[in-house]
Amino acid sequence: MLFSSIIFLFYFLPIVLGVYFAIPKRCLRARNMVLLIASLFFYSWGEPVYLFLMVYSIFFNYFMAIQIYNEQHRGGSGKCNLVFTLIVNLFILGFFKYYGFVMDTINGVFGLHIKYTALSLPIGISFYTFQAMSYILDVYKRTVRPQPNPLKFGLYLSLFPQLIAGPIVKYRDVAEQLQYRETTKEKFGQGAIRFMFGLGKKVMLANYFGSLNTAITSLPDSKSAVITAWIGAIAYTLQIYFDFSGYSDMAIGLGKMFGFDFLENFNYPYISKSVTDFWRRWHMSLSGWFREYVYIPLGGNRVTVPRHILNLMIVWGLTGLWHGAAWNFVFWGLYYGVLLVIEKYLIGKYIAKAPAWVQHVYAMVIVIIGWVFFSSATLGKAWDTIGMMFGIGAPAFINTHTLYLLRTNILLLIGGSLMSSPKPMEKFRKLEARFPVLGLICIFSILILSTACLIYSSYNPFLYFRF
Template sequence: MVFSSLIFLFQFLPAALLTYCLSPKKLRNAVLFAASLVFYAWGEPLYIVIMIFSTVFDYANGLLIDKYRNRKSIARAVFIGSICGNLAILGFFKYAGFVVQNVGEMFGLHVQAADLPLPIGISFYTFQTMSYVADIYLGKVPPQRNMIAFGTYVAMFPQLVAGPIVKYGDIAEQLASRKMTLERFGEGAKRFIRGLAKKVLLANNIGMLWTSAKSTPLEELTVLSAWLGILAFTLQIYFDFSGYSDMARGLGKMFGFDLPQNFKHPYISRSVTEFWRRWHISLGSWFREYVYIPLGGNRRGLHKQLRNLWIVWFLTGLWHGASWNFIVWGLYFGFIVTVEKLFLLKRLTRWPHWIGHLYTLLIVIIGWVLFEYEHLPSAWTFIGTMFGFGAHELADRQALYDLLTYGGLFVFLALCATPLPQKMVVLVEIRWNRVGVIVVTAFYIIGLVLSTAYLVNESYNPFLYFRF
C-alpha cells in the first residue's frame, strides 16, 4: 500500500484515524501498532514476520543491556550480537545476491543467486532498531519497557516505508504522552496534502519525461534530450522523496507525533557539502552519529577524518542498493566532499553565489545519472552525451518538442523547489488575515481534489525510495 493510492486515502487512513481517535489514550499505541502491521502486511504478509522478529529481538536486547549495564563484557556482547543480527538480516535480503554474483564472477563460476524481493522499509526500520540499541548501550536513553510502545516506534506506518529515519530518543516522550488537537490535525492534513500534490501532480508528471529519455537507446539520444531527461529526474526524485517525507510528517502530526524534517530546499545549496545537509537529513544524521563520530570524526587529524568521510560515503552508497552504481555514486560524492573540505569550500564562499549554485547543481545532476543507471558503462555514455562526446546530434524534433511541452513545467518546478512558495503562503495568511487563511485552505482543497482526480486514472506508481 502506498500513500498516493485511493485505497489508502479513502479506506485505510479514515478507518485508522477514526479507530485511533475513538480509542482511550492508553490503547492508542496498540491501535497504531495494529494499523501499522496491517499497512505493512497489505502487499507482503509473509515479510511481516521479519519486522516483528526485529522488533522483539531489539526490544529484548535493550532490556538485557540495561540489566547488565554494570557487567560491561555481557552488555558489550549483547550490543555486538544485536548489531550483527540486524546487519545479517539486512544483508541476507538486500546484499546476498549481489555478493554471490560478484564472488562467482571473480572465480569464473556461474552461480545464480536467488532473486528475493526486498522487504519494504527494511533499510529504514533496521537502522531505527540499531540506533535504539546503540543509544541504550551508550546510556543516552533508558530502555522502553512497554513492548507495544516499542513496536509502535518500529512499525509506525507514516514513516515505515521511506523514512524519515527516526531515532528513539526523538519520540520517546511522545510514545508515552502526546496531544491531538484540531489545530495540530489541521497542520498535519495540510502538510500531507502538500506532499501528496508534490508526488502526484509534480513528480509523476515531470517523471514521464525521464522515463521517455531513459527508454530511448543511448545511441539515439541528442545532447538536448539527455539534459532534459536528467533535469526531469533531478526534479522528479526531489518532489517524489520530499513529497513522501511531507506526507509522513503530516500523518505523524495527525496522530500526535512530531517527526523530524528530512529536506530543506537542497537545490538552493551553494556547495555539495551544504546540499547533503539539506537532502535526506535523517540519513546523514544517522551516519554522522553512529558511524562517523564513533570512528573518531574530525578529532584525530586530517588523514583519519578523510578516511572516516570515505567510509561514511561508501556505506551511504551501499545503503541505497546492492549494485556497483550506488557504490560509485557514494564514492563520487565522497571525493567531491573531500575536495571541498581540503580547499574548494573556502573558495566557494568568496565567489559570487551563482557560481556556487551552478557548480552544485552540475555535480548533483551528474550524480543522479550514476544513481539511476545500474549499468555503469551506460551511465558514462549518458554523461558523455550530455557534454557532446560521441556522434550525437545537438537536438532533434523530439527534443525540441519536449522542450516546448515541458518548458513551463520545468520553470514552475524550479520555483517550487525554493522557499518562495512557502514564503508566499505565510505572506498571504499574515497580510489577508482570515481571508488569507480561507484562500490558503481553498488552495489545499483544490490540491487534494486534483491529486485524487489524477489517481483515479493512474496506474500503480510507488515512491522511488520504495526499492531502498
C-alpha cells in the same frame, strides 16, 4: 501500500483515524494499540510473510536492549550483547538486500554461473533496521533507558507514517511522545495540510517528471542529443526530490495528525551553494544517523588528515551501499565522498568567495551528474549517459526531438525548479494568513487534482520504496 494510492487515502487512513479518535484522549494505551495494529496491517499489505520478520525484529531488539541494560547495571560492559545484536540486525538487512548483489558479483568476478533465487525486498527494511540499531546503540551508551513495554517499542519501530520512507526517527526523539502526546484540532489541521502538500508533490510533480525522464532514457542513442540528455537528467533530479520529500512531508503530516512530531528530513536542498551544503539539506535524518553512529565513532575530523579522509570515504561508501545493492550506488556514494574531501581541503575557500549564482550552478551541476549515477541501471549506463551529456557519443547537440521536448516541457521544468525552492511555500503561508478561505481552496484543489491523477494515470512509482 503507498500513501499515494486510492486504497490508502480513502479506505485505510479514514478507518484508522476514525477508530483512533473514537478513543478518548486519556486512553493513550488503547490509541497506541490501534496504531500498532494499523502499522502491522499496513506493513503486511504487500508481502504478508514479511510481517514475521518485522515482529521478530521488534521482540529481538526489545529483549536485547533490556539484556544490555541489565548487564551494565550488574557492572558489566554489555559490549558482547551489543555486538551480537548489531551483527544480527546487519545480517538480516544484508541477507534480504544484498544477497543477489553478492551472488552477481561473485559470478561476475570468478566467471561462475551459480544460480540463486532473487528475494523480494521487505519494505522499509533499511529504515527500520537503522532505527533499531540507533535504539540499541543509545541504550548501550546510556543515552536512553530501554523501553519496558514491548508494545510501545513495537509501535516505535513499525509506526506506519515513517515506516517505508523515513525520516529515520531516533527513539529518544519520540520516547516521551509514546508516553504522552497532544492531539489538537490545530495540530491535526497542520498535519493534514502538510500531508496534502506532500501528496501533490508526489502525484502531480514527481510522477510527471518521472514519466518525462522515462521517455527520454528509453530513446535510442541515434535519436538523443546533448540537450536531450540534460533534460532527462534534470527531470530525474526534480522527480527524486518531489518523490522523496513529498513522502517525507506526508509522513511528517500523518505524524502530526496522530500527535507525533517528527524531525524534518529536507531543507530545500536545491538551493545549496556547495556539496557540503547539499548534504546538510538532503535526507537529513540519514546524514545525521551516519554522522552520529559511524563518522564520530571513527574519530570524525579530530584525527590526522589521511585518517579524516579515510573516515569520510568509509561513511560515503556505506551511504551509497545503503541506498541500493549495485555498484553504481557504491560509486555514487564515493563520488560524494571524494567531492566533500576536495571541498574540505582544496577548493572550499574559493567556492565561498565566488558569486552566489556561481556557487549555485556549481552545486547543481554536481548534483545532477550524481543523480545519473544513482538512477542508471548499471555503472556503464551511467557513464554512457554522462558522456552523452558532454557530447561524447552524442549524434547531435540538439535535434528536432529536443526542440519538441523543450516546447512541451520547458514551462513545467521551470515551474518544478521554482517549486523546489522555499518561495512558493512562503507565498502560500502569506496567502493563508490573509485569506484563510483561499488557502483552504488551494489545499482541497491539490487533493482533488491528486486524486484525479491517481484515478486516470497508472504511472505512480515510488523511488525510495526499494530502500
